Amino acid sequence: GQNIDQPTEMTATEGAIVQINCTYQTSGFNGLFWYQQHAGEAPTFLSYNVLDGLEEKGRFSSFLSRSKGYSYLLLKELQMKDSASYLCAAPNYGGSQGNLIFGKGTKLSVKP
Amino acid sequence: EPEVTQTPSHQVTQMGQEVILRCVPISNHLYFYWYRQILGQKVEFLVSFYNNEISEKSEIFDDQFSVERPDGSNFTLKIRSTKLEDSAMYFCASSGVVDRAPYEQYFGPGTRLTVT
Numbered sequence: 001g002q003n004i005d006q007p008t009e010m011t012a013t014e015g016a017i018v019q020i021n022c023t024y025q026t027s028g029f030n031g032l033f034w035y036q037q038h039a040g041e042a043p044t045f046l047s048y049n050v051l052d053g054l055e056e057k058g059r060f061s062s063f064l065s066r067s068k069g070y071s072y073l074l075l076k077e078l079q080m081k082d083s084a085s086y087l088c089a090a091p092n093y094g095g096s097q098g099n100l101i102f103g104k105g106t107k108l109s110v111k112p
Numbered sequence: 113e114p115e116v117t118q119t120p121s122h123q124v125t126q127m128g129q130e131v132i133l134r135c136v137p138i139s140n141h142l143y144f145y146w147y148r149q150i151l152g153q154k155v156e157f158l159v160s161f162y163n164n165e166i167s168e169k170s171e172i173f174d175d176q177f178s179v180e181r182p183d184g185s186n187f188t189l190k191i192r193s194t195k196l197e198d199s200a201m202y203f204c205a206s207s208g209v210v211d212r213a214p215y216e217q218y219f220g221p222g223t224r225l226t227v228t
Binding site for chain 1: 147153155157160216218221222
C-alpha cells in the first residue's frame with residue numbers, strides 16, 4: 001500500500017526559510033511530487049524528484065532520499081503569498097500512469 | 113499558457129439528482145483524471161482516462177460515477193444519483209508527454225459540488 005505523512009501545520013516569518021518534510025511508504029517508487037494549494041484553489045505543480053538529491057528552482061528546492069523514504073520542500077525568502085498548503089504526492093505504483101496519491105498537506109502560515 | 117478549464121465553478125443539487133461536471137483538458141494532453149477533495153481533507157484520486165477508456169479507478173468511483181469524452185475537447189464526470197457525502201471540490205487534471213512517466217499533472221480550478 002501507499003502512505004504519505006507530512007506535518008499538519010507550520011508557521012514561519014516573512015523573509016525566513018522553512019523546510020516541510022514528507023515521509024512515504026510505497027510498494028514501489030516512481031518519483032515524488034510537491035504541489036502548492038491556496039485555499040479554495042487547485043493544486044499547482046512545484047517539483048518532481050525521482051533521483052536522490054536536491055533540485056533547486058528559484059526560491060523553492062526539493063530534496064529526496066529514496067533509501068530513507070524521505071523528501072522535503074525548502075522555501076527561501078518567504079513571502080506572505082507563500083501562505084498555502086503544500087502537498088506531497090506519489091504516483092500509485094502499479095497503477096496506470098500518474099495516478100497520484102496525496103498526503104494530507106502541510107498548511108504553512110507566513111507571518112510578518 | 114494553456115490551462116485546464118472546468119464548468120460550472122459551483123453546482124448545488126438535491127440528493128438523488130444527477131449532475132454532470134465538465135472539463136476541457138489541455139489540448140495536446142493524452143491522460144485525463146478526476147480527483148475530489150472533501151472540505152478540509154486530502155485530495156483523492158477518482159479515475160484516470162486514456163485512449164478513450166478508463167485506465168484506472170479508485171474504490172470511491174463506484175457505479176454511481178461515470179466518465180466520458182464525448183468529443184475531442186470535453187471530459188465529463190457524471191454522478192447518477194448524488195448523495196450528501198458527494199459534496200466536495202472536484203478537480204479535473206490532464207497530463208501529456210508520452211515518453212516519460214510519471215507525468216506532471218495540470219489541475220483545473222475545480223467545481224464545488226454541494227448536495228443538499
